[in-house]
Amino acid sequence: MITIVAKSIVKEGKLETFKALAQEMVEKSRKEKGCITYQLYQDIHNDHVMTFIEEWEDMESVEAHQKTEHFEKNVPKMKALRHPSSEMTLYKKYI
Amino acid sequence: MITIVAKSIVKEGKLETFKALAQEMVEKSRKEKGCITYQLYQDIHNDHVMTFIEEWEDMESVEAHQKTEHFEKNVPKMKALRHPSSEMTLYKKYI
Numbered sequence: 001m002i003t004i005v006a007k008s009i010v011k012e013g014k015l016e017t018f019k020a021l022a023q024e025m026v027e028k029s030r031k032e033k034g035c036i037t038y039q040l041y042q043d044i045h046n047d048h049v050m051t052f053i054e055e056w057e058d059m060e061s062v063e064a065h066q067k068t069e070h071f072e073k074n075v076p077k078m079k080a081l082r083h084p085s086s087e088m089t090l091y092k093k094y095i
Numbered sequence: 096m097i098t099i100v101a102k103s104i105v106k107e108g109k110l111e112t113f114k115a116l117a118q119e120m121v122e123k124s125r126k127e128k129g130c131i132t133y134q135l136y137q138d139i140h141n142d143h144v145m146t147f148i149e150e151w152e153d154m155e156s157v158e159a160h161q162k163t164e165h166f167e168k169n170v171p172k173m174k175a176l177r178h179p180s181s182e183m184t185l186y187k188k189y190i
Contacts (some may be wrong), residue, residue: 007100039188040190043184088110089144092136
């Protein structure tokens with residue numbers, strides 16, 4: 001299993017646009033083959049920090065996800081709305 | 096529910112010591128009141144990046160956790176083994 005943590009620090013004034021794109025990502029990604037969970041969180045101290053936590057069956061599922069129409073359409077738009085310090089990390093479970 | 100993502104970038108040569116402390120944190124924290132899940136992950140591209148993802152019933156549970164003997168004993172030791180760029184974020188679920 002692969003767990004992805006993708007943290008976005010959304011630019012001022014862009015939060016509502018970001019949320020709409022993110023919501024579409026959540027709805028469509030949850031229906032994909034190999035998607036176990038796909039959740040979106042908001043920092044309790046800073047509304048502009050929004051983080052996806054995703055669980056995928058394997059790397060093949062992650063790679064297929066990154067080639068979907070909704071990923072190719074929405075992710076570049078979301079990148080333009082967030083600060084460069086945003087980050088994505090792929091994890092394996094340790095314990 | 097509160098979700099915590101705590102990412103540690105462990106210093107060179109300190110990984111085994113960090114893992115032992117982290118393992119004790121996992122085992123003891125999972126037994127605490129209000130702990131829903133408490134998992135430890137490792138970056139698939141960098142063994143020295145280790146991240147806890149924790150789910151707690153509420154802020155009271157988180158605050159009680161931070162006052163436990165194992166937290167007060169292990170967390171300062173773990174802080175000394177990681178780079179200052181390590182970070183902890185508390186989240187509420189958005190969707």
